[in-house]
Amino acid sequence: MSAIATPPTLDRPVTDAPVLRLRGHAADPPSPVALREKHLGVWQDITWEEYWDQAELVGHALLSLGIEVGDRVAVQGENRFEWVTTDFGTQAIRAACMGLYPTNPSAEVGYMLADAGARVLVAEDQEQVDKVLELDRGDLPDLEVVVYLEERGVRDYDDDRLLSWVDFLERGRAHREAHPRAVDERLADIADDDLAVLIYTSGTTGPPKGAMITVANINFAIATAGSADGFFQPPIGPGDWLLSYLPLCHVYERLLTSWLGAGLGATVHFAESIDTVTRDLAEVQPTIFATVPRILEKMHAGVSVRMASASRLKRANWAVWSGVATRIGAAKVANNGNHTPATRALEAAGEVFLFRALKERLGLQHARAAVSGAAPIAPELLEFFMGIGVPVSEAYGQTENCALATSNPLDDIRLGTVGRPVPGIELKLDEDNNEILVRHPAVFAGYWNRPDATAETIDADGWLHSGDVGEWEGQHLRIVDRIKDIIITAGGKNISPSEIENSLKTSPFIKEAIVIGDRRKFISALIGIDGDIVGNWAQARKITYTTYRDLTERPEVVDLVAGEVATTNAKFARVEEVKQFRLLPKELDEDDGEVTATQKVKRTAIERIFAALIDDMYSGGRRPAHGGAGTDAGSDADDGSDAGSGA
């Protein structure tokens, strides 16, 4: 580690840029281990010195490739050591790093690389390399080098742009020998308005847009989210363990892993893959758990399914203590997330019989705070986790404001809201349409090459228009829905589909729900079942099936979902009831353009692809293979007009 031997002669405060923070940590490690990565079942420690050493090597390698200030370097792969060192290494030479989702199909990769004009791409393996190589070279005039991390399958490829990671680092080493001060010279000139990262929005409508995040943006985000009254109390710091498993190219994971994690000295663990999150969680037991509703839904569903097949005694134990958890949860919710003496006593007893073991199995035993973001979540889920003693709440933010808008302070959690504006920022609702407006130094510099879109998003006074409709509940903000998603029924009633969808998705059997009803006479839903869980359910009842599609056509399964829909309907006003539903015949897939890389449903695409199903619901048709009971989700179709006019 010759890099560490050179004394930090760079005369800049470490808080000037995220990459300077990492450099500072290498000189004065805040904790023994910066990162952990799992290889062949064993967690390998990576120190702060090794972290910075490789980032600096990447910087040198990029310099040797002639990367200039402001150039774009792309990286596509799962979360891993090389991902974050590419990110920091790029920033170390004042170039900008952009991440691509490992699930992005070839065409989208091509679009984003061309749009950003990336000169270097770091691709994880053959799968990602193929996506680029199959594109026409002429469409990517700027792309000069494709660095691949895994050699398997790529070694014999014949393309002059390819460079292996080992050779890439070797170039860096040679460059460092020749110009040991080259990276520091670039670092010395880092400016606040340097483009640090380019984050492509997932694009539920239209093609993805690159949000330009500057050094100053990130610095403000670290300072604010990491302040004493920021996201977590006390804030993230050395001694905290994080699990990095959400895509790093999304602002949420980048904030946690690179900005708060690396910036504030916490230890970050890379999950093996998104599929092994449950196991990795149980091993790592993070102190801060940042997650998305889908993961919490999966955890909750997993608990119900495994409890259902547990032994008699364990089920009895579960029946007693999950009841207690519900009571604790309800009491805590009523008390803004705080303990009352009664819940404290109940929780202490519950810890012995259930909660401690359950949290250990889930990997939340040491979690001092859990936060759910990126999508709305059903309050029932939060109540459950609160009941077993995991302080979980929602936060709200966007790529365009570095995920910095609102969060629930641990001692003032209001369910169903995304919390209070983070101290130090400005947030208000538009007087006309209640759109949420945000203004602070972490609001992005604009969309890459899209001044038109930038002008639509940031107004003359510097307010960022979020596109979300909100309403105040005291000091807490509640998100109603995306402006463009709000359903106006034929009766003229405004309905927020996401609330109904999330309620549906609390059922372990339901994985996707798309509520439809804009300018229609009643509300309906397309429902995607969870193949594994419904499959287990069917097997336990000796219902035979072959494929996913076959499963969705079993009358018993349709009845099962009808029951779940009825449960949801009971929670809503009559006009908001789902009167008809159909089961999606396939699982939604990014490659088919039905969901984005972050698994967000593309509504317009869905409505186009499954138009036949939707028309069937509104043409008074009954559910297939299920005669009379076909409408048990609600009343008859004509009833809908009643409800609509009643609004």
Add this chain to the structure above:
Amino acid sequence: MARPRMIGDHGQAMALVRTPTKAFWLTALLLVAFSAPIWMSNGLLFLLIAGLAYVVGAIGLNLVTGFAGQLSLGHAFFLAVGAYTATFISSESTGTTVGLGIPEILVWLPAAGIVAGLAGLLVGPIATRLKGLYLAIVTLGLVFVGDHVLREWSSLTGGVGFGRAAPDPTLLGIDLARTGPILGIEVARSALLYWFSLVVAIVLTILALNLVRSRIGRAFQAVRDRDVAAEVMGIDLTRTKLIAFTVSSAYAGLAGAMFAMRLETIEATQFNLLLSFLFIAMILVGGISSIPGAIVGALLIATLPSMAGPISDVVTPIFDVLAFWRGDAGFPLDTFQLEQLLYGSLLITFVLLEPRGLMGLWLRIRNYWRAFPFSY
């Protein structure tokens, strides 16, 4: 903050004592074991010394039968080799028997292991060519051959019905068999012998644990599970089976010597087929292919005679009532008969209900709590 599921290096993954809880219970167990002479009765302690010899023998049998999957009925033969090597070295020549007269235990105990191991190495080549039932028959033959040789070789054994003096346990000049207070504390008889046996058993246990989690131990298990597959993976079958037989026989030899040293005299007919079966019973009841299982099984079988007495007190009156049986079937049972009955019923019960033995029972209980609050 403890994160027991997180494995940071291979050493941690393979560690014998992985959690503080395990360390705590192990320490407690060792404390109880080492303090036994202070609170235990003489008779029970004497049984336990035999139990410790059984532990070593059972571990040896479990290595070859449980781990390497080679069914051996010849364990008694190797025990005999060890016992007579020890006796031959330690006792003086008399008019009827020969001996070297070296009472030092550090000489004759390892020698017993080495000679028995060599015997295993000689038998090994036959064993490597045979499988399953055929191997069992061959090793069975070994017991009969051994039995015959011992009956006839009276200059070594002292002759059937007479026997010869057991080896003299002298450790660095201290007679381990002496009695009386030790360092002013009144402890049970043969306390020194017990402590020495305990240390030997612990050392051999650790050696066996290390062996089974090494490359060789994994080779044993690969051969057991499918010899053809193991060979395809590059495991040398002959070499692996030879190692298994040699190590197992060496353990049996050490056990034989330890078993003999607690006795006044040893007799040639002790090392018969019944003894082989007793060891099979130990690993079956304790747990096939588990070192702790072998230990538990050996201790249980060793202490069974002390339980047979009280059980006989309960059972005999019941049989007394059934007077018409008594005359022709020879009731009431004496404790020896009852012991045999208990061995038999224990074996049948375990094979039928819990083929993985006491260890299997324990694993079941442990997994129940490990999976808590779920079932898997």
